[in-house]
Amino acid sequence: MKRYKVLFFVFQLLVCTTVHANVLDICSTCENKQIGKAISLANAHDTLLVQKGVYKEFALSIDKPLTLLGVGNPTIDAEGKGEIISVTSDSVNIIGFIIKNVGISHTRDLSAVHLYKVDYFNLIDNQLENVFFGFLIEKSHHGLISNNKVQGEGKKEFFSGNGIHLWHCSDVIVEKNHLSGLRDGIYFEFVDESKVRNNVSIGNIRYGLHFMFSNNDTYSNNRFENNGAGxxxxxxxxxxxxxxxxxxxxxxxxxxxxxxxxxxxxxxxxxxxxxxxxxxxxxxxxxxxxxxxxxxxxxxxxxxxxxxxxxxxxxxxxxxxxxxxxxxxxxxxxxxxxxxxxxxxxxxxxxxxxxxxxxxxNLFSYVVNQTPETIILLRSLFVDILNFSEKVSPAFTxxxxxxxxxxxxxxxx
Amino acid sequence: MIKILKYSFSDLMRSRWSYAYFLFYFLLGMGLLFLSNDLSKAIITLMNIVLVLTPLIGTVFGVMYFYSAREFTELLLAQPIKRKHIFLGQYLGISSSLSLSLILGLGIPFLIYGIGGSGQSVNFLLLLMAGVFLTFIFVALSVNITLRHENKIKGFGYAILTWLLLAVIYDGLFLIGLLMFNEYPLDSFTLLASVLNPIDLSRILILLKLDISALLGYTGAIFRNFFGTDYGMIVSLGVLCMWVIVPVGLLLRTAKKKDF
Incomplete structure (x- = not known):
């Protein structure tokens, strides 16, 4: 029995060494100068260590489990050419990037980071600037979106996208994010068993938070301020x-x-x-x-x-x-x-x-509901008298x- | 005319009532500003008070002054002065002294508080302007009434009734009208009815400039589309001016024909 255990341990050790994740450095003076190339070179479960600098890349497609780790906030600038990072594999982490200048499209939902059918993802400490959609996450589960800053420069509803957009997801935690200048700060559709906490959503064109058909969710300690429609x-x-x-x-x-x-x-x-x-x-x-x-x-x-x-x-x-x-x-x-x-x-x-x-x-609020035009008498002496007399002997409310x-x-x- | 204006103005300025009126606004302004610390809120409360009180004080003062100065008026009439000048001078004397009490009484606290830097100074000026207009309007109305009624009690009664009519009853009828015809489009009726009454017009002009205008919703949007334009502003100013000019004209005509 003991022998089997030892054998099993040795086998595990072998497995571990062969599957051992590598670390790839990416910088202007490294062997790998571009993130896109490094992704295609990397093996599953590798870590890409992206050093400080500006990377003018877009349409980065991640189709294997990877960790993209930014050191000193490297910038990925798409210069308005389109979607920047698209993820289709499970277990992907994107941490510590500045991602900016997504293009605007009226036919496609271009986003800074797009996840499709991804389980177990972490999107942490990123700054998204001048985005159309920020994080566009579809049919994904078990994720963490934390400590990101998403900034749009939207002026009109139809020229802007959502900051954190989740569609058909579950068990996602959205926390400590800062969202501004977008159409909707946080948008949930068919998202269950998720938590939205400690976010700040300010000055968005439409809603600070917008959710539909999303059951069993918790929203706590968020701040929604000065949004177009609340x-x-x-x-x-x-x-x-x-x-x-x-x-x-x-x-x-x-x-x-x-x-x-x-x-x-x-x-x-x-x-x-x-x-x-x-x-x-x-x-x-x-x-x-x-x-x-x-x-x-x-x-x-x-x-x-x-x-x-x-x-x-x-x-x-x-x-x-x-x-x-x-x-x-x-x-x-x-x-x-x-x-x-x-x-x-x-x-x-x-x-x-x-x-x-x-x-x-009070009587006046009842009257205003019946005939909205009467609101023009707001704060007139007659209305004050009316409310007072209704208070003394209620008849209409x-x-x-x-x-x-x-x-x-x-x-x- | 200027001499008579000066005389009645300085006469009133020396009277206790002017000081009391000034002091009332002064304390009110001080109290509201330094207790509430919210300029927009203070202006709304002041608006409520100014819109009720300036017409009332204007009415009462106008009636009181003209009845008590009747003998002096008769003395003046015996002199070679145009009737027009006598009455216009007296009218302007009362109105301007009341307006001065209002402007100083509210203006000094606001200046001490430091309104210059804030974005509310326009609203505040609008409030003062409305107050001055209402003073001129209601003094003119009350002087008209005193000239037509020798009986002091009757004159007082009619003057108070006029105030009540424009300050309270008008809004009541307006509200009933809106409720009765709420099946019909009421936009233009609402606009017209509120422009015709100087108190309502002043209230809406001020409300539209304040934060609270968001409460007015769809109706407010119609009003903003009207008052926001130069045309609407000219129309409303024109209506307020008409409310001064027409009663003053009537006053002069009555004074000319009246047998003292």
Whole structure:
């Protein structure tokens, strides 16, 4: 028995030495001067050590497991000629590059790094500049996209691509990336069991984050700021969104977060600040909103229809022009124990909950929903009088839409 | 005329009410700016107050001054001075002294706060301009009313009613109109109705310049397309000027015919 073990060990040793991965150096004075040539020379599982310098190459095709390691941030400049790196093999790592100047095409999705049917990939510490699409990842699983900086120079939606674009993927971690000047910062379609965390998505033309048909995903600690239309999430189930910041998505067609057909999800600990609409909820049910801050938005929460059994509890609603807006008289959502800065009630028994219920929908927001043109009377004296009289004796706003026990003090967490 | 203007101006400038009015705006401006520390927010709150208060104060002041200065007016009428000059002088005296209180009362806090460097100075100037226009408009309206009514109580009543009509009731009727006809395209009606009322017009002119205009959405876009152009700006300024010129013209005509 022992002999077999020894034999097996020797066999393993043999295997290891024959499959031993080589390291290929690439630099202007090395034997290998071009990355493309080195890739074709390399064996599977080799490491390409790319030294500092500018490599004017494009259409690099990686069809075997390789590690591309940049030393001192080497630059790959495609000079606008097209797709730069395309990967079709499993187990590929691309680490520490500056990749720039992808061309623009209206018929093909040109990208800086394109992965197709790749399992186990790592894309780390890269800087992508002036890209059309940044990372375009299709039908790939088990990957890490971390600490990259993706910058586009898009001006119009149809002349720009997405920063991190995932399609039919699963088990991918997207973290600590910085995305700006793109069409959508992060775009997910049919992506399951993935995590998006600690990313910053600023100043993109359309959405900071855009996902559809992507279930069981977690989005946490991200910052979405000043994007053309905010963040849009649609047609997904079991989504967790926590500790994110949605800031300054301000403009006639902007919102912090658009939820469309989202079910069974958790939205916890997020901050919505200075957005035209904090959350626009459309046909989304069984969502739990807890410990969110809504600060100085136009509309904090705008409910447009088909939203059932949502629960809003322990949220802070502070200085919004409209706290909650509804377009119907029906209400199947629960608002309880929130803090409302517009609340004027009292707390005699000192249990820290107000003794009279708060009605978050004011009459003017109801009127505006019925006839959008009336918004032009915003901040006129008559409207203030109207809201006051409705508050005293409600007649038009949904009857059961009340916070029965509003908090007296802002919640800290 | 200039002499009469100077006289009534300095008369009012020395009165306690002008100081009180100035002090009110001064403290308000100081308080809002230094407590809120947010210029845009402060301008919105100020707008709410200025749009309600300047017309009201203009109305009340105009009525009060003309009733109390009636004997002096009669004395002047006995002199060889044109009636037009007497009334125009007095009217301009009241309006400009009230406007001065407003401009100084709000301007000094904003200057101390340092508005020059920020991008809000245009909005602030627009607010002051609206306030001055509203003062001139409502003083003219109230003087008209005093000239037509010898009875002080009646005159006061009508003047307050005019203010109430333009500041509150107009918006109410406007809102009801919008709600009743919401099946129809309302763009041009909304535009027209808001241009015709000087208070609404001032409010919208200021709102469109502030951040909050994003809330106006689609309706705001229509308004911006109109007010954003030179044509729209000229039209709205023209309407405000008409609101001054027409009541003043009426005032002069009434004064000419009136038997004292």
């Amino acid at each position: 963040v849009a999430v649609m047609f997904s189930k079991f989504v967790n969104m926590n500790d994110n910041l949605f800031i300054k998505n301000w403009g006639p067609a902007s919102y912090g977060l658009l939820l469309k057909e989202i079910y069974d999800s958790e939205i916890v600990n997020n901050r919505f600040q200075e957005n035209t609409i904090g959350i626009n909820i459309d046909g989304s049910s069984r969502i739990h909103y807890k410990n969110n801050d809504f600060i100085r938005n136009g509309w904090a929460v705008k409910v447009t229809g088909g939203c059932y059994t949502n629960k809003f509890e322990y949220n802070n609603f502070i200085s919004n022009a409209f706290d909650v807006s509804y377009n119907s008289n029906l209400n199947d959502n629960l608002f309880i124990n929130n803090y409302w800065s517009n609340y004027t009630g009292y707390d005699i028994n000192k249990d820290s909950f107000g003794d009279i219920p708060f009605r978050p929908v 949904p009857d059961n839409l009340v916070d029965e026990a509003p908090l007296m003090k802002k919640i800290q967490w």
